[in-house]
Amino acid sequence: MNLLSYFWLLTTIWSCLAVAPSRTISKRGSSSFVSSSKDGFSVNGSSLRFVGTNLYWLSTLESNDDIWNVLKNISDTGIKVVRIWAFNDVETIPETGTWFQLVQNGTTTINDGPNGLQKLDTVVQMAEQQGLYVILSLTNNWNPVPNTTSSSTASPDVLASVSIPRNTLSNDYGGMDLYVRQFGLQNHDDFYTNDSILTAFQNYTKQIVSRYFNSPAVFSWELANDARCNSTIPTSPTCTTQTVTQWHAVMAAFIASLDPNHIVSAGTSGFQCTDCPKLYPITPTASPTPSPAPGKKRRSVAPLTKEQIIRQRAESRRQNRAAAKRAGTLKEDGIMIRGRWVSTATREVSSSIGPTTDGSSGVDSQDILNIPNIGFGSFQVFPDQNTYAPNDPNLNTVQNKINSSLTWIQQSAQSAAAVGKPVVLNAFGLVTQSNLNSYVPFNLTYAPYASSTAVTGVTAAVLDATSTTDFADDTQQEQGYSSFLQMGNSAGLAGIMQYQVNTFLSRDVFD
Numbered sequence: 489m490n491l492l493s494y495f496w497l498l499t500t501i502w503s504c505l506a507v508a509p510s511r512t513i514s515k516r517g518s519s520s521f522v523s524s525s526k527d528g529f530s531v532n533g534s535s536l537r538f539v540g541t542n543l544y545w546l547s548t549l550e551s552n553d554d555i556w557n558v559l560k561n562i563s564d565t566g567i568k569v570v571r572i573w574a575f576n577d578v579e580t581i582p583e584t585g586t587w588f589q590l591v592q593n594g595t596t597t598i599n600d601g602p603n604g605l606q607k608l609d610t611v612v613q614m615a616e617q618q619g620l621y622v623i624l625s626l627t628n629n630w631n632p633v634p635n636t637t638s639s640s641t642a643s644p645d646v647l648a649s650v651s652i653p654r655n656t657l658s659n660d661y662g663g664m665d666l667y668v669r670q671f672g673l674q675n676h677d678d679f680y681t682n683d684s685i686l687t688a689f690q691n692y693t694k695q696i697v698s699r700y701f702n703s704p705a706v707f708s709w710e711l712a713n714d715a716r717c718n719s720t721i722p723t724s725p726t727c728t729t730q731t732v733t734q735w736h737a738v739m740a741a742f743i744a745s746l747d748p749n750h751i752v753s754a755g756t757s758g759f760q761c762t763d764c765p766k767l768y769p770i771t772p773t774a775s776p777t778p779s780p781a782p783g784k785k786r787r788s789v790a791p792l793t794k795e796q797i798i799r800q801r802a803e804s805r806r807q808n809r810a811a812a813k814r815a816g817t818l819k820e821d822g823i824m825i826r827g828r829w830v831s832t833a834t835r836e837v838s839s840s841i842g843p844t845t846d847g848s849s850g851v852d853s854q855d856i857l858n859i860p861n862i863g864f865g866s867f868q869v870f871p872d873q874n875t876y877a878p879n880d881p882n883l884n885t886v887q888n889k890i891n892s893s894l895t896w897i898q899q900s901a902q903s904a905a906a907v908g909k910p911v912v913l914n915a916f917g918l919v920t921q922s923n924l925n926s927y928v929p930f931n932l933t934y935a936p937y938a939s940s941t942a943v944t945g946v947t948a949a950v951l952d953a954t955s956t957t958d959f960a961d962d963t964q965q966e967q968g969y970s971s972f973l974q975m976g977n978s979a980g981l982a983g984i985m986q987y988q989v990n991t992f993l994s995r996d997v998f999d
């Protein structure tokens with residue numbers, strides 16, 4: 489099944505499962521701009537729950553016809569929202585191709601010519617004409633540069649070897665680290681804390697926002713893709729989740745002051761920190777107020793806790809163990825000590841909650857979601873490059889990826905419900921055995937599994953995979969996507985967006 493027909497299925501299932509449009513018409517919800525509330529999104533007084541896709545490259549297509557046809561095809565499948573990069577920063581002006589902003593030696597210059605922001609204008613206009621919405625992302629956490637010191641024969645760098653055109657990879661559009669480099673600084677988190685960079689980024693943001701603040705096609709201003717303390721350049725030891733939250737608060741207030749029409753969203757990958765100090769703590773609903781009238785009681789959802797994560801993980805393992813026992817395939821966690829097998833099952837589950845929720849990813853998406861000017865939350869599902877839960881020995885690797893993703897969807901939905909705002913799965917993907925060779929993770933410039941990759945040691949180090957069967961086959965991918973969708977629906981997500989529909993230019997480099 490190709491991706492488009494898959495998407496037909498996806499949008500069909502989603503619309504069957506989706507709730508009926510809300511009849512309540514609030515003043516804000518009746519606007520022709522999308523608004524968000526604890527009940528979800530609305531536009532013109534109707535609720536809006538959507539299937540979407542990521543087309544970060546859309547404004548780099550050569551001709552307007554190409555842009556139109558891609559949007560047309562997308563729209564024909566029932567997709568309502570496309571998420572695209574509204575940035576394209578360069579360090580030197582390229583000979584060909586689209587670029588939006590030159591960031592060089594501490595100064596910035598906008599390109600508003602035909603190969604510059606006029607391309608983005610076209611995308612927004614055409615989306616509007618076709619009744620589509622665009623989530624416009626303003627920068628990226630990731631912008632790795634190729635390692636040019638490695639010898640050419642050993643180099644697997646797809647960017648250094650110019651084996652693919654500029655802007656093919658989502659991490660090749662500039663972003664935070666490009667500002668850091670060109671402002672003569674060293675650490676990734678300088679992007680969040682340095683005033684000169686903040687001024688330059690706000691300057692860029694202002695020019696973009698003022699171009700489209702009147703367009704009903706803009707779904708939201710997304711502050712950054714995947715923001716966090718760490719990147720491929722170092723971060724300083726002073727960067728905490730609060731550093732990243734504070735930056736989002738400053739930027740969200742800045743955009744809100746320029747544009748009262750549109751939602752500001754965060755764009756983080758959803759990682760949280762259950763036990764970190766919060767800049768925007770969730771205040772429990774004050775108890776002295778009289779209880780609401782019967783039937784009006786608002787379901788209050790508790791924030792995710794470490795205890796809950798550990799408890800649920802143990803319960804899931806118990807069930808999988810019981811199932812494996814019945815099937816006669818029971819495997820236990822364990823280690824060999826002096827030739828004897830020692831079970832670590834109980835200790836392992838109780839040890840730590842892992843990088844998705846312990847703050848070690850340097851971002852607390854729940855704290856960011858509770859910033860007053862942030863309208864909805866987002867998270868991503870990429871189990872090939874993130875570990876959402878430790879492996880359960882009674883599931884194979886692909887099952888572990890899918891199961892942990894399902895838990896992650898539930899956890900992300902719960903956190904957003906505790907804050908009282910909608911949440912969108914803004915990108916999901918499973919790498920398959922058939923696209924493994926061209927798969928480039930967002931923090932790399934090379935395809936670690938490409939058969940031409942001479943640096944074989946990299947494979948295990950980067951992705952901890954030992955064989956191709958650790959990746960989904962096409963059937964497992966389809967089943968996985970279908971289970972993400974079902975779980976997303978039952979968990980109450982306000983939107984779900986695949987990464988990405990490759991309808992055009994056979995962009996088979998999957999990152």
Ligand SMILES: *[C@@H]1O[C@H](CO)[C@@H](O)[C@H](O)[C@H]1NC(C)=O
Binds near residue numbers: 519531532
């Ligand atoms: C909302 O209403 C406006 C004005 O009537 C209309 O132009 C627009 O197409 C509507 N939008 C949607 C999504 O229905």
Ligand SMILES: *[C@@H]1O[C@H](CO)[C@@H](O)[C@H](O)[C@H]1NC(C)=O
Binds near residue numbers: 554561
């Ligand atoms: C749009 O879809 C048609 C029919 O599937 C296909 O032939 C065409 O190549 C697609 N165009 C683009 C730009 O994706």
Ligand SMILES: *[C@@H]1O[C@H](CO)[C@@H](O)[C@H](O)[C@H]1NC(C)=O
Binds near residue numbers: 593594
């Ligand atoms: C960078 O800018 C500084 C002043 O801000 C200037 O002294 C220096 O010559 C510039 N370097 C380059 C390579 O243009």
Ligand SMILES: *[C@@H]1O[C@H](CO)[C@@H](O)[C@H](O)[C@H]1NC(C)=O
Binds near residue numbers: 598692
């Ligand atoms: C703001 O952007 C404009 C247009 O690119 C540029 O001329 C100006 O130098 C920028 N200002 C700052 C402070 O970056």
Ligand SMILES: *[C@@H]1O[C@H](CO)[C@@H](O)[C@H](O)[C@H]1NC(C)=O
Binds near residue numbers: 635636637638639
């Ligand atoms: C670049 O490649 C060389 C040779 O393969 C290696 O020694 C070096 O550590 C790499 N540098 C980075 C920043 O990855």
Ligand SMILES: *[C@@H]1O[C@H](CO)[C@@H](O)[C@H](O)[C@H]1NC(C)=O
Binds near residue numbers: 682
């Ligand atoms: C911000 O970066 C500039 C270099 O671009 C530097 O001169 C300035 O001191 C930095 N500001 C702070 C507060 O560190």
Ligand SMILES: *[C@@H]1O[C@H](CO)[C@@H](O)[C@H](O)[C@H]1NC(C)=O
Binds near residue numbers: 719949
């Ligand atoms: C890239 O991301 C993977 C998965 O998160 C991680 O294991 C690896 O250390 C990262 N590599 C770099 C160079 O940042």
Ligand SMILES: *[C@@H]1O[C@H](CO)[C@@H](O)[C@H](O)[C@H]1NC(C)=O
Binds near residue numbers: 891
């Ligand atoms: C884990 O995955 C297996 C097989 O894919 C499924 O049967 C099982 O219900 C899942 N368990 C949980 C707790 O999601």
Ligand SMILES: *[C@@H]1O[C@H](CO)[C@@H](O)[C@H](O)[C@H]1NC(C)=O
Binds near residue numbers: 725850
């Ligand atoms: C993030 O960077 C800090 C400081 O360099 C480092 O100690 C930490 O291990 C990094 N975390 C991750 C998840 O890479």
